[in-house]
Amino acid sequence: MSSFRYLVVGGGMTGDAACRGIRDHDPEGTIGVFAAEEHPPYARPPLSKALWAGKDESMIWRGTAELGADVRTGRRIVALDLDARTATDDAGEGHSYERLLLATGSVPRHLPGAGDNVIHFRTLDDFRRLHALASEGARAVVVGGGFIGSEIAAALASNGCAVTMVFPEDGIGARLFPPALSAFVNGYYREKGVEVVAGALVQSISGTVGGFGIETDGGSSFEADAVVAGLGVVPATELAEAAGLPVDDGVLVDEYGRAGGREDVFAAGDVARFPVPALGGTRRVEHEDHANTHGRVVGANMAGAATPYDHLPFFYSDLFDLGYEAVGDVDARLATVEEWPEPNRKGVVGYVDGEGRARGFLLWDVWGKVDAARKLIRSGATLDSSSVSALLD
Numbered sequence: 001m002s003s004f005r006y007l008v009v010g011g012g013m014t015g016d017a018a019c020r021g022i023r024d025h026d027p028e029g030t031i032g033v034f035a036a037e038e039h040p041p042y043a044r045p046p047l048s049k050a051l052w053a054g055k056d057e058s059m060i061w062r063g064t065a066e067l068g069a070d071v072r073t074g075r076r077i078v079a080l081d082l083d084a085r086t087a088t089d090d091a092g093e094g095h096s097y098e099r100l101l102l103a104t105g106s107v108p109r110h111l112p113g114a115g116d117n118v119i120h121f122r123t124l125d126d127f128r129r130l131h132a133l134a135s136e137g138a139r140a141v142v143v144g145g146g147f148i149g150s151e152i153a154a155a156l157a158s159n160g161c162a163v164t165m166v167f168p169e170d171g172i173g174a175r176l177f178p179p180a181l182s183a184f185v186n187g188y189y190r191e192k193g194v195e196v197v198a199g200a201l202v203q204s205i206s207g208t209v210g211g212f213g214i215e216t217d218g219g220s221s222f223e224a225d226a227v228v229a230g231l232g233v234v235p236a237t238e239l240a241e242a243a244g245l246p247v248d249d250g251v252l253v254d255e256y257g258r259a260g261g262r263e264d265v266f267a268a269g270d271v272a273r274f275p276v277p278a279l280g281g282t283r284r285v286e287h288e289d290h291a292n293t294h295g296r297v298v299g300a301n302m303a304g305a306a307t308p309y310d311h312l313p314f315f316y317s318d319l320f321d322l323g324y325e326a327v328g329d330v331d332a333r334l335a336t337v338e339e340w341p342e343p344n345r346k347g348v349v350g351y352v353d354g355e356g357r358a359r360g361f362l363l364w365d366v367w368g369k370v371d372a373a374r375k376l377i378r379s380g381a382t383l384d385s386s387s388v389s390a391l392l393d
């Protein structure tokens with residue numbers, strides 16, 4: 001049995017960030033990182049952005065081992081004994097620890113009935129498979145109109161593929177963007193040559209790579225060389241549940257990242273549901289900034305820092321030449337206060353609750369204003385058009 005002071009379950013961005021947080025406070029304690037993928041921790045955003053714009057794959061590696069962490073790739077932790085402070089991996093090897101971090105992330109939702117030849121896009125291996133299929137003129141069907149669907153459709157079209165997007169909402173990004181903006185994005189993608197099939201569910205997929213047949217519930221059919229899906233993710237909570245930790249759409253943690261009221265068990269990143277006093281209640285966030293920031297704070301707390309996490313994480317996306325940053329609750333179901341100096345091209349959308357308080361901001365081609373937006377959210381003040389306009393200065 002190997003023995004670690006810190007055992008990190010999960011080799012994603014959160015796991016890497018946690019190692020950095022640990023090292024901020026403990027330069028020497030042994031760290032074991034167990035990564036189910038065959039790769040050490042890497043940055044995920046380039047898989048749907050920079051690597052399609054000519055950047056070299058070497059840019060993604062995080063260099064976790066350079067922190068003195070023992071990174072075991074291709075090893076999945078399959079059981080925990082919290083009382084004995086031991087973990088067992090899928091090779092049957094046991095490991096003891098003093099502090100445990102669950103950074104197991106999330107797993108992509110699968111399209112019902114889809115086989116392995118459909119790429120449910122999330123990992124470096126998924127990127128490599130899709131990139132190899134994305135030759136000039138290749139036909140691709142992209143299922144899903146959220147983050148992965150919109151970024152991958154743009155990436156494939158920009159690389160000369162003939163792209164069809166199929167998703168159930170009325171518009172691209174419809175869960176985030178106000179309806180008029182989402183409708184504009186549909187038109188923008190069509191101008192870029194993407195066939196946008198909104199309001200449709202995929203009913204069946206036949207064939208395989210190089211000769212797929214896809215049918216929708218509306219009776220449309222498409223042929224494709226590759227099918228890629230981004231249908232959302234579910235938090236990977238099985239280990240935590242089996243170990244008896246409280247789980248409710250994520251492992252429930254306190255402001256320090258501690259789970260189950262224990263001093264020696266933590267969770268961070270996609271898999272953790274954490275308190276957000278600025279917005280009320282708890283949230284689970286599946287974006288890069290949160291993975292990095294929560295991972296680092298919770299890692300530091302594993303090493304005794306006692307720092308509460310009160311960060312409001314931001315996220316960003318590029319949709320061809322359109323781009324934005326966003327923070328807080330960016331939810332199309334909320335009422336909005338909007339200012340658009342250039343309609344659909346440059347503007348700010350403030351999302352408000354029933355009392356008119358700012359809960360989130362979409363900063364559309366507006367840069368460097370995330371901190372100011374955070375201040376408006378934290379202030380709890382009623383949001384008016386002058387404070388939204390101030391974000392455009």
Ligand code: NAD
Pocket residue numbers: 048111112143144145146147148149151166167168169200201202229230231232233286287288315316317318
């Ligand atoms: P998502 O939730 O953004 O979008 C899911 C999409 O799939 C929606 O359009 C939804 O309606 C559709 N869908 C769900 N079930 C479907 C079905 N049966 N048939 C057809 N469509 C269906 O999730 P995603 O795009 O898969 O992204 C996965 C994760 O990656 C998310 O956690 C996201 O936050 C993260 N991510 C973030 C960024 C970013 O921050 N820029 C970029 C890429 C991925």
